[in-house]
Amino acid sequence: MTPTVDELDVRLVELLAAEPRIGVLEASRRLKVARGTVQARLDRLVARGVIKGFGPELDPAALGYGVTAFITLEIRQSGGHDPVAAHLATIPEVLEAYTITGGGDLLCRIVARSNADLQRVIDEIVSYDGILRASTLIALAEQLPYRTLPLVGKAARHG
Amino acid sequence: MTPTVDELDVRLVELLAAEPRIGVLEASRRLKVARGTVQARLDRLVARGVIKGFGPELDPAALGYGVTAFITLEIRQSGGHDPVAAHLATIPEVLEAYTITGGGDLLCRIVARSNADLQRVIDEIVSYDGILRASTLIALAEQLPYRTLPLVGKAARHG
DNA sequence: CGTTTGCTAGACACATTGACCAGTTATCGA
DNA sequence: TCGATAACTGGTCAATGTGTCTAGCAAACG
Numbered sequence: 551m552t553p554t555v556d557e558l559d560v561r562l563v564e565l566l567a568a569e570p571r572i573g574v575l576e577a578s579r580r581l582k583v584a585r586g587t588v589q590a591r592l593d594r595l596v597a598r599g600v601i602k603g604f605g606p607e608l609d610p611a612a613l614g615y616g617v618t619a620f621i622t623l624e625i626r627q628s629g630g631h632d633p634v635a636a637h638l639a640t641i642p643e644v645l646e647a648y649t650i651t652g653g654g655d656l657l658c659r660i661v662a663r664s665n666a667d668l669q670r671v672i673d674e675i676v677s678y679d680g681i682l683r684a685s686t687l688i689a690l691a692e693q694l695p696y697r698t699l700p701l702v703g704k705a706a707r708h709g
Numbered sequence: 710m711t712p713t714v715d716e717l718d719v720r721l722v723e724l725l726a727a728e729p730r731i732g733v734l735e736a737s738r739r740l741k742v743a744r745g746t747v748q749a750r751l752d753r754l755v756a757r758g759v760i761k762g763f764g765p766e767l768d769p770a771a772l773g774y775g776v777t778a779f780i781t782l783e784i785r786q787s788g789g790h791d792p793v794a795a796h797l798a799t800i801p802e803v804l805e806a807y808t809i810t811g812g813g814d815l816l817c818r819i820v821a822r823s824n825a826d827l828q829r830v831i832d833e834i835v836s837y838d839g840i841l842r843a844s845t846l847i848a849l850a851e852q853l854p855y856r857t858l859p860l861v862g863k864a865a866r867h868g
Numbered sequence: 869c870g871t872t873t874g875c876t877a878g879a880c881a882c883a884t885t886g887a888c889c890a891g892t893t894a895t896c897g898a
Numbered sequence: 899t900c901g902a903t904a905a906c907t908g909g910t911c912a913a914t915g916t917g918t919c920t921a922g923c924a925a926a927c928g
Contacts, residue, residue, distance in 0.1 A: 554771065554772055554773060555772065555783060563765060565769070566764065566765050566855060567764045567765060568766045570762055570763040570765070571763065571915090572913080573915055573916080574916075575915055575916080576915085577756060583875075583876085584875060584876045584877065585876095585877090585916095586874095586875075586876075586877085587874080587875055587876075589916095589917090590874075590875085594767075599768050599770075599771040599773055600767060600768060600771040600772060601765045601766065601768075602765075602766040602767070602768045602771075603728045603729055603765075603766050603768060604729040604730065604764075604765055604766070605725065605729045605762055605763075606722060606725050606726060606729070606754075606760045606762075606767065607760065607762050607763070607764065607766075608722070608759060608760060608761070608857040608858070608860070608861060608889095609758050609760075609761045610857060610860055611758075612713065612757055612758040612761075613713055613714065613759060613860055613861060613864040614713060614752075614864055615860060615864075618807070619807070620807075620816060624793055626819055631850075631858055633850060635852040635853055638852070638853055639853055640858035642860045642862065642863040643737040643860070643863075644853065645855055645857060645860075646851070646853050646854060646855040646856065647851075647852040647853035648777070648779075648848040648849070648850065648851055648852060648853075649848070649849045649850045650779065650846040650847065650848055650849060651846055651847045651849065652846065656852065657779060657846065657848070658853070659744075659855075661822040661860070687809040687810055687811065687816065688809065688810045688819055689807040689808070689816070690807070690808045690809060690810065691790075691807065691808045691844040692805070692806075693790060693793075693794040693797070693806040693807060693808055694794055694797055694798055694804075694805050694806035694814065694817070695805060695820075696804060696805040697804060697805065698766075698767040698769060698804060699766070699767070700801035701748040701769055701772055701774060701801045701802070701804075701820070702767060702772060703801065704802075704928085705773055705774075732883090732884060732885080733884080733885075733886095734883080734884055734885080735883095737882090742907085743906060743908060743909095744885095744907095744908090744909045744921075745905095745906075745907075745908085746906055746907080748885095748886085749905080749906085867904080
């Protein structure tokens with residue numbers, strides 16, 4: 551299997567991650583390649599889906615949502631996951647949700663303004679009919695902030 | 710408490726999220742405000758930390774890491790969390806890690822190339838001395854992709 | 869061994885940026 | 899209610915970057 555990215559791609563991605571505001575021209579200067587090359591590489595990375603986008607990264611904590619928690623939902627088998635996912639999607643505090651192994655379970659990341667507010671969010675979540683049980687884990691500290699950069703390097707080295 | 714963001718901020722963030730490549734000038738045209746205003750708002754949002762950055766969003770799946778899992782680590786109380794976090798940081802497949810409620814536990818998001826590869830990643834994680842027990846949940850499907858946009862709207866409406 | 873693909877290096881018109889400015893509302897505290 | 903401060907407008911300017919195109923060259927591929 552041929553790697554999806556090569557060493558130049560990695561350097562480009564790392565450069566963009568470090569200084570997102572530099573343009574294609576400046577990037578080409580830093581990487582010592584022609585501008586067209588950088589442009590082509592970027593287009594290719596986006597086309598392949600390796601780069602999903604350049605949207606602004608928002609910090610829930612800065613918006614006042616300083617409490618993060620993970621909640622496991624046991625849902626009624628019959629209804630299926632989709633209606634539950636649709637319900638969760640209507641709650642802004644639910645940041646993401648995955649179905650996980652172990653009969654009919656869902657793992658969600660949620661945020662709240664405070665521990666008291668967390669109760670409100672949880673109540674809103676479990677108010678839905680198809681949810682049988684919920685169990686919450688409060689995040690105390692972020693030991694390792696979300697990152698994907700090391701993965702690119704590894705993918706290029708072809709692990 | 711005064712909101713950290715107002716309605717214009719929300720529209721700006723939503724616009725940037727929808728079309729990240731538009732510049733300040735185009736944004737000002739869409740929002741029907743002066744360019745300087747957009748510039749000032751953007752600077753303010755970044756300065757406040759509401760916008761953490763504009764880095765490229767990478768998709769692990771597109772890099773060949775199609776398997777996502779959540780792993781709970783029970784760590785030895787004595788050593789503390791930091792050495793464990795340092796160990797986890799050296800493993801590219803560990804995308805994030807949180808300390809969570811429940812004595813000395815850590816929740817990590819990890820990715821792997823396949824289920825077999827997942828075993829290798831887990832082995833690498835638990836090879837560390839301070840880790841007593843690990844329990845893994847494999848993510849079957851992404852029901853709700855990571856999002857923060859709805860939160861901004863809610864913060865502005867001041868929930 | 870010809871063809872395709874990727875990179876270089878340069879060109880061009882055009883749009884955008886960053887940095888200003890003066891003048892005009894809003895907002896808020898006293 | 900008034901004054902001061904902060905925010906927004908609408909405009910300028912030079913400098914820079916963008917999108918798009920060209921042609922030549924080298925390596926990889928079948």
